[in-house]
Amino acid sequence: MVGIRALKKIWFDGKLVDWADANVHVLTPGLHYGYAIFEGIRSHDTPRGPAIFRLREHMDRFMNSAKIYRMKIPYSQAELEKACVDTVRANEVATVYIRPIAFSGYGEMGLDPTNAPVRVAIGEFEWGAYLGxxxxxxxxxxxxxxxxxxxxxxxxxxxxxxxxxxxxxxxxxxxxxxxxxxxxxxxxxxxxxxxxxxxxxxxxxxxxxxxxxxxxxxxxxxxxxxxxxxxxxxxxxxxxxxxxxxxxxxxxxxxxxxxxxxxxxxxxxxxxxxxxxxxxxxxxxxxxxxxxxxxxxxxxxxxxxxx
Ligand SMILES: Cc1ncc(COP(=O)(O)O)c(C=O)c1O
CATH class of the missing domain: 3.20.10.10 (D-amino Acid Aminotransferase, subunit A, domain 2)
Structure with missing residues (x-):
């Protein structure tokens, strides 16, 4: 586990919000039933500033995960890729771990998530080598x-x-x-x-x-x-x-x-x-x-x- 240091912004349902405001209700079904799909991506420092590694392939997999789970993502892949870039830029940290997640949101409870709203967030945090x-x-x-x-x-x-x-x-x-x-x-x-x-x-x-x-x-x-x-x-x-x-x-x-x-x-x-x-x-x-x-x-x- 890694202690998370607050950064500035999180992209949440289409816009960049302040870090402290990116919250969900405890009765969010995605939290109860594990009905959430996500990615783990990294941005690194390069001679031309921060660059995200293989963003396209990660977001291809994100969309495929959603498809397997019949989850309708209310954004295009291009919009989400841009959102990842915008989030890295907004946080002004070059070396960062990027965590897009889509989950069934608050509103209904039960094991058929078809009618639950799909919420999408892109958070970031600093994470060194996972195994040290x-x-x-x-x-x-x-x-x-x-x-x-x-x-x-x-x-x-x-x-x-x-x-x-x-x-x-x-x-x-x-x-x-x-x-x-x-x-x-x-x-x-x-x-x-x-x-x-x-x-x-x-x-x-x-x-x-x-x-x-x-x-x-x-x-x-x-x-x-x-x-x-x-x-x-x-x-x-x-x-x-x-x-x-x-x-x-x-x-x-x-x-x-x-x-x-x-x-x-x-x-x-x-x-x-x-x-x-x-x-x-x-x-x-x-x-x-x-x-x-x-x-x-x-x-x-x-x-x-x-x-
Ligand atoms: C179960 C599992 N296998 C393999 C990987 C490695 O995948 P990647 O190289 O895309 O990070 C991950 C990390 O996402 C994982 O969670």
């Missing part, structure tokens, strides 16, 4: 969770819905209580799926792999970024299922996510991963840092400049 800067540098200790990633026959993992994060929270809390930084969730077939808020990659004999979308994961934007980097690095890549024991025998493992960035995993359930060096992960981390900070012309199309 030390984690990014030295790697984190992870544990395979006793909780399975929820199955797409119950809750669609490709929709970034608030309800999914109850599953994530159970796994995360179990990991933290056990003294680990993060969890790794298996799916109902017993194969590796993802972390509670990150995708996972494995390196073995210079081949990099990540579980396919059919393993029941969120299709991460950072995952997609890493996959593109692998092609540019000339590294072999496979989308393939792997087992718990293939975690233990990996040369390198890392998490990818907007919040976590690219964070190496140095240990899984007491087994050290590889030699403790992460040469391929390091190459990807450098490429990622250059891309998000506008130091790499090849990835400039992924940046939406705020100024």
């Amino acid at each position: 800067q030390e984690g990014v540098e030295k790697g984190v200790r992870a544990t395979v969770s006793s909780w399975l990633r929820m199955d797409s026959r119950s809750l669609p993992p490709q929709a970034k819905c608030a309800a999914n994060y109850a599953n994530s929270a159970l796994a995360k809390m179990e990991a933290v209580v056990g003294g680990y930084a993060e969890a790794i969730l298996l799916n109902s077939a017993g194969m590796v799926a993802e972390g509670p808020g990150e995708n996972i990659f494995r390196v073995k004999n210079e081949i990099v792999s990540t579980p396919p979308a059919s393993s029941g994961i969120l299709r991460g934007i950072t995952r997609d970024t890493v996959i593109k980097f692998l092609a540019h690095e000339g590294l072999a890549f496979q989308r393939t299922d792997f087992t718990r024991e293939e975690l233990f025998t990996a040369d390198e493992l890392f998490y990818s996510g907007t919040a976590a960035g690219i964070t190496p995993i140095r240990e899984v359930d007491g087994r050290p991963i590889g030699t403790g060096d992460y040469p391929i992960t390091r190459r990807l981390q450098r490429r990622y840092e250059d891309a998000i900070h506008g130091r790499s012309p090849a990835y400039n199309a992924w940046l939406t400049y705020v100024a």
